Amino acid sequence: MIIGVHTSVALGLHMAVERARDLKCNAMQFFWRNPRSWARVPLSKEEVSLFKGARKASALEIAVIHTPYLINLSSPDDALFEKSVELFKKEFEAAVLLGVDFLVTHLGSHHGKGADSALERIECAMRRVLELSVARGKNYPVVLFENSAGGGNTFGSNIDEIGRALDAADRAGLSAGFCFDTCHGFAAGYPLESRADVKALATLIDNKVGLKRLRLIHLNDSKGALDSRVDRHEHIGKGKIGLKGFRAFLGMKEFKRLPIILETPKETEMDDPKNIKIVKRIVEEQPNG
Numbered sequence: 264m265i266i267g268v269h270t271s272v273a274l275g276l277h278m279a280v281e282r283a284r285d286l287k288c289n290a291m292q293f294f295w296r297n298p299r300s301w302a303r304v305p306l307s308k309e310e311v312s313l314f315k316g317a318r319k320a321s322a323l324e325i326a327v328i329h330t331p332y333l334i335n336l337s338s339p340d341d342a343l344f345e346k347s348v349e350l351f352k353k354e355f356e357a358a359v360l361l362g363v364d365f366l367v368t369h370l371g372s373h374h375g376k377g378a379d380s381a382l383e384r385i386e387c388a389m390r391r392v393l394e395l396s397v398a399r400g401k402n403y404p405v406v407l408f409e410n411s412a413g414g415g416n417t418f419g420s421n422i423d424e425i426g427r428a429l430d431a432a433d434r435a436g437l438s439a440g441f442c443f444d445t446c447h448g449f450a451a452g453y454p455l456e457s458r459a460d461v462k463a464l465a466t467l468i469d470n471k472v473g474l475k476r477l478r479l480i481h482l483n484d485s486k487g488a489l490d491s492r493v494d495r496h497e498h499i500g501k502g503k504i505g506l507k508g509f510r511a512f513l514g515m516k517e518f519k520r521l522p523i524i525l526e527t528p529k530e531t532e533m534d535d536p537k538n539i540k541i542v543k544r545i546v547e548e549q550p551n552g
């Protein structure tokens with residue numbers, strides 16, 4: 264299985280690779296710069312070569328950059344949309360330079376203007392990303408749209424919206440994919456309690472998005488209840504999804520085959536190894552491996 268955690272780059276991008284290795288992970292996700300800031304110090308040549316060197320020496324199969332939550336690709340506000348597109352372009356350029364596999368982003372909020380307004384903005388944003396010179400060689404990471412927990416006017420909390428956003432990206436000429444976050448999905452009203460629930464979810468994703476476009480799983484338990492629209496991650500098995508839910512989810516071949524990134528809380532040094540161990544155990548316990 265391919266599994267990793269969201270890793271801090273506080274000590275340098277290459278040190279995040281070291282952390283993934285210490286955790287015996289073959290995947291990792293990170294924010295390449297401060298996710299709470301609009302400012303971006305460009306990558307230095309040294310940072311890029313240290314990162315690539317560390318990655319080459321590791322068993323890393325998948326590296327993922329997550330864009331900052333500041334970005335609102337659905338915003339009807341011209342100034343915020345403009346800032347968002349500019350920042351997203353910098354994230355995309357960094358992802359190309361570092362040679363990561365996926366660039367995960369949320370779709371933001373349409374502030375009550377509705378889905379069509381959001382889709383128009385997303386299509387426009389993706390068109391502008393493809394104008395970047397780094398996009399010319401087609402050798403760029405796959406952009407993944409992540410489902411959100413919902414609440415307010417966020418776009419992309421339901422699977423249908425994700426499918427429509429991916430179609431909008433297609434119209435712009437960008438073949439994007441889907442990152443399903445279990446905490447967000449559960450908080451947005453998709454139950455994960457039984458095999459039947461998980462099967463229904465897989466069927467829904469296949470109908471609205473296409474399972475081929477589902478490329479990554481964010482595996483998180485949820486502090487919030489089903490349909491609570493609360494985005495608060497919990498340790499695997501300790502939240503409202505619970506071990507039973509994760510056994511059902513990871514028992515489904517449609518999900519088990521995908522790379523997994525954990526974004527569970529990090530209160531102590533032991534939290535990541537503990538959560539990883541639990542997930543590995545659940546997968547090993549499955550009757551057909």
Ligand SMILES: [Zn+2]
Nearest residue numbers: 329367369409
């Ligand atoms: Zn996310």
Ligand SMILES: [Zn+2]
Nearest residue numbers: 409444481526
């Ligand atoms: Zn997530």
